[in-house]
Amino acid sequence: MSTETLTSYAGSFIAGAEHANGGAPLAVTNPANGQVFASVAGASAADVDLAVRAAADSLPAWSSLAVSRRGAVLARACRHVEDHLDELIPLLTREQGKTLRDSRIELTKAVDTLMHYVGLSKALRGAHTPGLDPGVDGYVLRRPLGVVGAIVPWNFPTTLLSNKLAPALIAGNTVVAKPAGTTPLTTLRFAELLSEGGLPDGVFNVVTGSGGEAGDALVRHPLIRKIAFTGSTPVGERIMALCATGVKRVTLELGGSDPMIICDDADLLAAASAASMGRFYNCGQACLAIKRLYVFESVADEVIDAIVGKARRLKVGPGDAEGTQMGPMHTAGGRDELAGQVSRTLATGGSLLVGGEPGCGPDLAADGFFYMPTVVVDPPHDSPMAVEEVFGPALPIWRVRDLDEAIARANASIFGLGSSVWTRDLGRARKAAERIEAGYTWINSRTKVYDELPFGGWKSSGYGKEHGEEALDYYTESKSVVVSSGA
Numbered sequence: 001m002s003t004e005t006l007t008s009y010a011g012s013f014i015a016g017a018e019h020a021n022g023g024a025p026l027a028v029t030n031p032a033n034g035q036v037f038a039s040v041a042g043a044s045a046a047d048v049d050l051a052v053r054a055a056a057d058s059l060p061a062w063s064s065l066a067v068s069r070r071g072a073v074l075a076r077a078c079r080h081v082e083d084h085l086d087e088l089i090p091l092l093t094r095e096q097g098k099t100l101r102d103s104r105i106e107l108t109k110a111v112d113t114l115m116h117y118v119g120l121s122k123a124l125r126g127a128h129t130p131g132l133d134p135g136v137d138g139y140v141l142r143r144p145l146g147v148v149g150a151i152v153p154w155n156f157p158t159t160l161l162s163n164k165l166a167p168a169l170i171a172g173n174t175v176v177a178k179p180a181g182t183t184p185l186t187t188l189r190f191a192e193l194l195s196e197g198g199l200p201d202g203v204f205n206v207v208t209g210s211g212g213e214a215g216d217a218l219v220r221h222p223l224i225r226k227i228a229f230t231g232s233t234p235v236g237e238r239i240m241a242l243c244a245t246g247v248k249r250v251t252l253e254l255g256g257s258d259p260m261i262i263c264d265d266a267d268l269l270a271a272a273s274a275a276s277m278g279r280f281y282n283c284g285q286a287c288l289a290i291k292r293l294y295v296f297e298s299v300a301d302e303v304i305d306a307i308v309g310k311a312r313r314l315k316v317g318p319g320d321a322e323g324t325q326m327g328p329m330h331t332a333g334g335r336d337e338l339a340g341q342v343s344r345t346l347a348t349g350g351s352l353l354v355g356g357e358p359g360c361g362p363d364l365a366a367d368g369f370f371y372m373p374t375v376v377v378d379p380p381h382d383s384p385m386a387v388e389e390v391f392g393p394a395l396p397i398w399r400v401r402d403l404d405e406a407i408a409r410a411n412a413s414i415f416g417l418g419s420s421v422w423t424r425d426l427g428r429a430r431k432a433a434e435r436i437e438a439g440y441t442w443i444n445s446r447t448k449v450y451d452e453l454p455f456g457g458w459k460s461s462g463y464g465k466e467h468g469e470e471a472l473d474y475y476t477e478s479k480s481v482v483v484s485s486g487a
């Protein structure tokens with residue numbers, strides 16, 4: 001087994017330069033072997049203050065550029081990141097655990113999202129209301145909010161950052177981002193590359209550190225005008241409460257427990273394939289993932305057999321090994337939590353058809369955080385896997401009578417992020433899309449997020465939207481202006 005060499009990092013990227021943080025160091029671990037390979041100094045409240053002030057200082061010049069000019073600057077910086085994807089991909093795999101293929105998909109998507117908003121920078125138009133009164137016209141101005149704090153989790157460190165950074169920068173804001181304490185490295189290099197590519201100093205800053213110290217300091221900072229947060233529901237609720245002071249704007253992309261409904265007339269093999277991909281992609285550690293599957297009784301055996309077959313065939317291994325389809329979980333703690341959730345569920349009922357154990361074998365380091373693809377059928381509807389978010393590669397499946405029961409079960413959750421329905425009857429599909437309480441419904445489609453469409457959770461899954469032109473509304477204030485010609 002290889003031994004990792006320990007590298008130390010200063011920890012922040014502020015005003016276009018590395019900044020040595022004064023807070024407690026954070027260990028960065030390779031999830032495939034459990035070894036610490038980097039130590040990153042965490043940001044103290046004083047480091048966060050420096051970053052926010054750098055962002056505030058850069059705001060007047062950045063926000064006064066023409067929108068299309070901001071787009072052109074960001075496009076050039078983006079191309080520089082794109083030229084370095086081959087450097088970023090293994091780094092993301094090493095600190096996060098995902099396969100090299102998934103790291104490439106993630107980083108390509110992160111750049112695509114930035115470029116999507118670069119494109120919109122030439123398409124933005126506003127409202128004009130002529131003739132409010134004789135000789136009086138109205139129009140609506142849109143102004144940036146100011147300094148935005150972006151707080152991001154470890155499962156998709158770069159795409160979840162781009163979802164915030166792109167609309168924030170195009171709208172004329174400046175940004176201080178805080179990645180998760182366990183995945184700071186790709187984000188730091190991403191920021192450095194954007195800066196080398198010409199993004200002006202201070203427009204995008206990164207502070208590393210724990211949520212309790214660096215994250216909290218960012219949320220409370222009086223110069224922050226908005227927090228864009230992706231993470232768990234309990235932390236999101238806390239942040240929303242803190243943002244009440246100063247009436248800071250807030251968007252929250254939180255946890256989910258996405259239902260998938262497979263009707264008796266669906267393309268069953270395609271649906272099973274989408275379920276497997278939707279559950280096991282990124283080792284099941286995605287907010288949008290198939291976390292509860294409801295299948296009509298008459299076709300349940302066929303669907304379950306197909307999913308179990310796929311789970312058995314998935315090649316689990318280190319993210320950087322040839323042929324690996326599913327990497328380790330991100331942390332030992334996350335793996336233990338999932339294992340506990342599966343066994344607490346099985347203690348209440350249901351059958352374990354595959355998995356339910358940590359990974360072991362000649363290709364898997366004993367200290368890696370592996371957990372085998374798991375399928376549990378018909379556990380009680382109030383068991384942990386039914387009511388809690390399952391953040392790992394374990395899928396509970398229930399047999400249901402019909403669409404009404406499936407939708408009622410789907411909606412019996414505090415979450416409302418994504419959802420999907422498989423049926424050849426579009427009338428049925430539309431009925432389901434109207435009734436399922438979630439921010440997204442895919443019909444006969446795998447659960448892919450499009451930059452073109454707004455995305456955001458209902459209920460405890462979040463507040464506000466990312467993606468789409470709508471995201472720009474969450475990074476601007478509008479002002480009505482009335483102009484009288486003096487007649």
Ligand code: NAD
Nearest residue numbers: 152153179180210211215216231232235253254255256287
């Ligand atoms: P988490 O809430 O623990 O942490 C997310 C981020 O918040 C990290 O950067 C963390 O350091 C920071 N943080 C933690 N406590 C904080 C505090 N008190 N103040 C300020 N910042 C704080 O989430 P996690 O466990 O790292 O990520 C997994 C969760 O994220 C899951 O629930 C998942 O569903 C959710 N998620 C949601 C989406 C979405 O778009 N809806 C996308 C990905 C992940």
